[in-house]
Amino acid sequence: MAQVPYASPVPMQLYGSLAFALLSIGVMVMARFFTYEMGASKATRSLSVELPLAIVSSFLLGFGALFAMLWAGLYV
């Protein structure tokens, strides 16, 4: 029944470093995705390589962008 102060699921102090870490790893994974796309021909490329890279990169970039916006003071 007690009223407890609301605690953010992620501490505000971490927004900046989280954004930096997630975005840089995300960009690296994205780079790997595109080098794979460029290196393989239409016949040799495989969805089992492309999709995991795309999904992992999307999550990293998506959450990274979110924390970057929160860090900048956009209350999205």
Place this chain on the structure above:
Amino acid sequence: MELRGVWMLLALVAGTWATSSAAATSNASIARKIDASKNVVQVRTIYNVRGAGSSYQFLIPEQLHARLAHMEVLVNGNYAAFRAGEQLEHFASYDVALGGKATAGGTVKVETVAVYTDVLEPHPKEILQTEKQYMRYTDTAYVPSPYPTLSETTDVLLAEQSPREYHTGVTPWRVLQKTVAYGPYTDLTPEDTMAGGFSRVDHKAQMLGRGVSSGAAFRRLIAEIPGSARDIYYRDNIGNISTSPLLLVLDTRYPMYGGWKTAWYQGYNIPSQDGLSVNSATGEYTLSMEFGVPFEELWVEDLTIKVILPEGARDVRADVPFTVETSQTRRHTYLDSPLLGGRLVLIMRKANVVAEHNIKFKVHYKFWRPLMLHEPLLLVGACLAFFLVAILAPWGCSN
């Protein structure tokens, strides 16, 4: 804004008001203190009531009642409920339930505290820049009451030590430093409606010149804001104006004379834990913030407070300890989607907001926490769509 002085006119209108009811009840004594030293006027009246019945009626002059911003009533020192009574000619009446609370001496102490805005009028209305501004306050010379009054006194506290001018038809009165004391007046009966005829107490106070600005103007405002405030800003149409943290001292661009206006924006962020709490059993969120503005010296003619709740908030209810006009709207910004319908905005409006309203109000709402992931997932979806286009693009091309 600080009022520099008070020019007071105490018009003696029907000091005691006749109603035939409650003949047994009388006022053993009435002590009234009028604090006219600020820009809102506080009138504290203590009635010592003899032979009190189950309820007691007190009156407020009509022209003051129209400017009533806040009122509280204490019976023998405890807050008591009161309600508007019958409308009388020239007076508004209120009834407070006593419930047979007579003390040992057979009297009940009824104390009313009323706060009025915009009752001090500048006098004269126009002055030269170098002149000092005096204010005029008008009230009844006798405390209006439907019951006979044995003895009463009125003290008026002014902003300045030596009042400049008085008109008075009632005696005795005397001046003690910043206070003008009227009374005691004895044996007033409700039939004495025109006692003293239309005599006036006219009263001017010298004002306090202060700082660099000339007497009739001000150019500094101080806002008290929470200690945890971050990213404080203060900006007007021309641009940013520097601020100091925690105690916001605002220097206007030009001195503010009577009738002049200025406009600015100010704001700050505080961590959510300072205003938002969660009920651990029900999961209900409660936002608790202060109503009113952070300026101690200002009262507000028309205050609008907008509370923007997270997208997806349900069962919203506001808990404000006084009456406000509320409405709701929706707002779409940033990553809000038509899926959830935008953020709910709770709008509260109140006229005549004084320092007494500067207390916490609460907004309760429910929010399904996983809904928080809605925004990052929208961003993830956008990235994924981009990658899928990259994967599928070669098949769309001819070679």
